[in-house]
Amino acid sequence: MKTSLSMTESAADAASSAQADTSRYRWVVLAVVWAAFLLSYVDRVAWSSVAAPVGHSLGLTVSMLGAFITAFYIGYVLANIAGGILTDVLGGRATLTLALVPLGVFTFCFGFAHSLWSGIAIQFAMGLAAGADYSAGMKIIAAWFRKDRGRAMGLYTTATSLAVVITNATVPTISQWYGWQNAFRLLGGITLACAAVAWFVLRDAPEGEPPLACIKAADILALLKSRNLILLAIAGCGGLWATVGFGAWGNALMTKQYGISPVTAGSIAATFGIGAVIAKPVLGWLSDMHSHARKRISILCLSAFAVMLMVFGQSSTVTQFYLLAPLLGAVGFGYTPVLMAQVSDASGRNSAGAGAGLTNAIWQSGSAMSPLVVGYFYAQTHSFSVALLTLAVGPVVAVAALSLLSSRPQQ
Template structure:
C-alpha cells in the first residue's frame, strides 16, 4: 500500500504528463457546462423551501413537518457523497454525472405527483441520494482539466450555490403561483434533464492524450489516512458550522434581538449574499496566486469571520449592519475554493473524486449541527452575543484544525 507522499507523487506524475491541458480553452467550456448543471441541481434542492408553505397547505401537510423534506434530502445527499466520489475515480466523472443527474431529473419530475407526506419524504431522500454523487464527479473533472488556474475554476463553480438560491426564490414561487406547484416541479425536472444531457455530451473525463487511471480499494483506504485530507475535512466542517449557523438564524437574530423589520433584515442579508458570491472567485484567484500559502489564507479568513461575527453582534445601527454584511458574507464563504484546493492538492487528480466525497460528507456534519445548536441557545436565552458565540466556535475550531495541515507537494497540472 502506498504512503501519502507516494499518493501525492503519483498525482504529480499524472499532472506532469499533461503540459497542454492548462492551455486548452476547452476547459472553460467544461467549467461552464458543469457549473450550469450544478446550478440547476441546486435549484432542485432549494425549490421545496421556496414553496413549502403553499404547497404544504395544498397537500395537507402539517406546518411543523414541512422542513422534514429538506432534512430528508440532505440525509440522502450526505450518504451518497462518498459513494459518488469513489464512483468518479473508478468509472469516470462523466459516467458518474449521468448516474447522478438523470435520476435526479426523473425524481424531481415525479415529485409533482406526490399526495402523501411519506411519499414526499421518500422522494426527497432519493433526490438527495441522486444529487450527492454529482459533487465528487465535478471536483474530479475540474482537478484534471485545470492547472495553474484551478482555484479560479473552483471559485467560479462554487458560485452556483449562490445563484441557485436566487433563482429558486425568484422563479419557483412565481411559477408555482401562476401554474401550480406541480407544474413548477415538472419544469424543474425537464430543465435538469436538458442541462444534464448537455453536460454528459460535452464533458470529457480528461484532455485528449491523458489517461486517468482507475483507483483500487487499497488506494481509497490510504486516502482516508491522509493527514492533510482529514484535517481539511475537520477544518471545513468547523467553517461550515459557522456559515450555516449564521445563515439559518441571521434573520431571526436581526428581527427578534435587534428589532429590525423583516424587510430591512432581508435587505441586510441580501448584501451578505452579494459578498458571499463575489468572494468565491476572488479567493479562488488567491489560491492560484498563493497556493503554497492557501492554508494560511484560509486560517486568516476564518479569523476575520470570527472578528466580523463579534462586530455584527456588537453593532447597534442599521447602517452598521449594511456595512458589515458584505464583508461578513465574503469571510463566511471565501474559504470554500481554498479548502477544495487544499484537499485536491493532497489527493492528486487520480483520487480527487474520492477525496471530495469523503471531505464533503464530513463538512455536512457541521451543516447539520449548527442550526440546531444555535437555535437551541437563541430560543433559551434570546441573547445575540451567546448565539453568535456558539456560531463562532465553528470557525475557531476550523482554524485550529487547518493549522495542523502540513505543506504537501504541488500536484497541479503544469
C-alpha cells in the same frame, strides 16, 4: 536506464499538464460542471427560501422548519462516499449525469409533497441523488486544470453562492405568484435539461491524455490515513456548519424575529450570495500564488466568518442586514474554493473523486446537523443572537483544525 525512463515519464507528465492548461475547451467543460453544480445547489436551498411561509401549510413547527434541509443532507452525506469512489471508477461525465437525472425527477416530485414525512422522504432521496455531483465536478476540474486549479475552483464554487442569489431572488416570488409546488416542478425540469447537456458536452480529460488508473483499495486506505485530509475534513465540516446553517435559517430567522417579509429577507440573502460570488474567484486566484497561501487564506477567511456571524447576530434592522450581508457572504463562502483546492492537492489526480467524496461526506455532516441544532436553540431561547452564535462555533473549530495542517507543495 531507470533515469532515462524517469525523465521520459516526467516529460510526458509535463506535456500532459501543458496540454490541459492551454486547451480552450477546458472553459467549456468548466462552464458545464459549474451549471450542474449551480442547479444542484438551487434545488438544495430552494426550500430554505420559502420555509417560513410554506411551513405552516405543511403543519411544521418552528423547530422543524430545518427538518427538510437535514433530511437532504443526511442523504447527501451517505451518497458522497460511494459517489466519490464511483466517480474514480466510471469517470466524471457519467457520474455527473447519473446524479442530475434522479435529482431532477425527485425535485419535480417534491412539488407534490403534502406532509412532513412525505417531504422528508423526498428531500432524503434528493440528497442521495445529488451526492455524486460535487466529486464528479472536482474530478473533471482536476483533469483539465493544473497550474491554475485554485482559480478554476474559485470559479466553480461561485455556483453555490450564485445559487443563493438566484434562489432567493426568484423562488419566493414564483411561489407567491404560482405556488411553491410549481416552483419545484420547474426546477426539476431545468435540472433534467442540464443532465442532457452534461452528457453530450463533457469529456473526462483533454484529448490524447492517457486515462487515469482505476482507483484501488490501497488508494482509498491511503486517503483515510492522510493527516492533511482528516484535518481538511474537520475544517470543512466546521465551515459548512455555519454556511449551510445560515443559508437554512437566515431568511426564517429574520422573518420570525423581526417581522421582515419573505421577499425582503430573500433579497437580503441574495446580497449574501453576491458577496460570495465576488470573493470566491479572487481568493481562489490568490491561493495559486504559492503553496503556503491556501492555508493562510483559509484560516483568515474562517476567522473573519466567525466574527461576522456574531456581528450579524447583534443586528436588528433591514438596513443593517443589507450592509452586513455581502461581507458575511464573502467570508462565509470564500474559504470553500481554497479548501477544495487543498483537498485536490492532497488527494492527487488519480484519487481526486474519492478524496473529494470522502472529505465532502464529513463536510456535509455539519450541513446535516446544523439546521436542527440551530432550530432547537432558537426554539428554546427565541434569540437571534444565540442562533448566530451557535453557527459561529463551526468556523472556530475549522480554524483550530487548519492551524495543525502541514504545508505541502501543490500537485
